[in-house]
Amino acid sequence: xxxxxxxxxxxxxxxxxxxxxxxxxxxxxxxxxxxxxxxxxxxxxxxxxxxxxxxxxxxxxxxxxxxxxxxxxxxxxxxxxxxxxxxxxxxxxxxxxxxxxxxxxxxxxxxxxxxxxxxxxxxxxxxxxxxxxxxxxxxxxxxxxxxxxxxxxxxxxxxxxxxxxxxxxxxxxxxxxxxxxxxxxxxxxxxxxxxxxxxxxxxxxxxxxxxxxxxxxxxxxxxxxxxxxxxxxxxxxxxxxxxxxxxxxx
Ligand code: PEP
Numbered sequence: 001x002x003x004x005x006x007x008x009x010x011x012x013x014x015x016x017x018x019x020x021x022x023x024x025x026x027x028x029x030x031x032x033x034x035x036x037x038x039x040x041x042x043x044x045x046x047x048x049x050x051x052x053x054x055x056x057x058x059x060x061x062x063x064x065x066x067x068x069x070x071x072x073x074x075x076x077x078x079x080x081x082x083x084x085x086x087x088x089x090x091x092x093x094x095x096x097x098x099x100x101x102x103x104x105x106x107x108x109x110x111x112x113x114x115x116x117x118x119x120x121x122x123x124x125x126x127x128x129x130x131x132x133x134x135x136x137x138x139x140x141x142x143x144x145x146x147x148x149x150x151x152x153x154x155x156x157x158x159x160x161x162x163x164x165x166x167x168x169x170x171x172x173x174x175x176x177x178x179x180x181x182x183x184x185x186x187x188x189x190x191x192x193x194x195x196x197x198x199x200x201x202x203x204x205x206x207x208x209x210x211x212x213x214x215x216x217x218x219x220x221x222x223x224x225x226x227x228x229x230x231x232x233x234x235x236x237x238x239x240x241x242x243x244x245x246x247x248x249x250x
Contacts, residue, residue, distance in 0.1 A: 210228050
């Protein structure tokens with residue numbers, strides 16, 4: 001069965017609650033495409049107003065992060081039950097900014113993936129290499145290690161429902177996109193790794209996004225590749241151009 005494309009915005013630390021609602025309203029009629037699942041991953045403080053603002057539309061809401069405990073003395077953190085109660089469906093796990101600035105390692109990210117599944121959230125698990133790793137041709141081993149560590153203990157049935165985002169760090173926020181062939185190569189490799197870890201049916205079902213300076217100009221070519229099932233979009237998710245990415249096939 002063909003995999004449905006999934007285009008998710010990663011708003012990062014942008015948009016106050018009132019700006020967030022304004023953006024949702026601006027995008028409302030632009031992000032309708034029956035061939036595509038659309039997700040807005042928004043800052044924690046924007047979740048409640050954004051869930052309200054997308055009500056009745058085709059857009060699902062995601063969080064950018066969460067913590068592995070349900071409640072307690074974890075000042076500043078937000079839990080899976082809190083997200084679910086607010087209407088969140090997806091959660092980004094292991095974005096390179098969290099790995100780098102907040103020192104989240106694969107051991108913690110694996111716990112987050114397991115916790116997301118146990119709670120009923122769909123993980124968007126990010127992986128990707130630095131420029132240094134790409135230049136010394138070590139990127140494939142690196143990404144495979146990330147995938148294997150982050151998915152330890154996750155079942156095939158769970159993997160079939162999740163999203164993996166391949167995001168080369170050198171392409172995030174830099175305006176430098178991986179070529180469609182470079183992105184396809186890695187997304188195909190990730191699918192192959194999933195087939196080895198699980199089975200062909202699981203590899204065929206899991207949706208793999210590309211992320212890294214995807215925009216209205218390059219989305220169609222990237223999304224035409226057989227193993228690229230969508231995009232995780234940073235900068236361009238904050239503009240009306242996001243609607244053009246969602247409608248890449250029109
Ligand atoms: C991201 O941070 O997930 C991302 C892909 O950002 P950008 O599109 O701005 O490169």
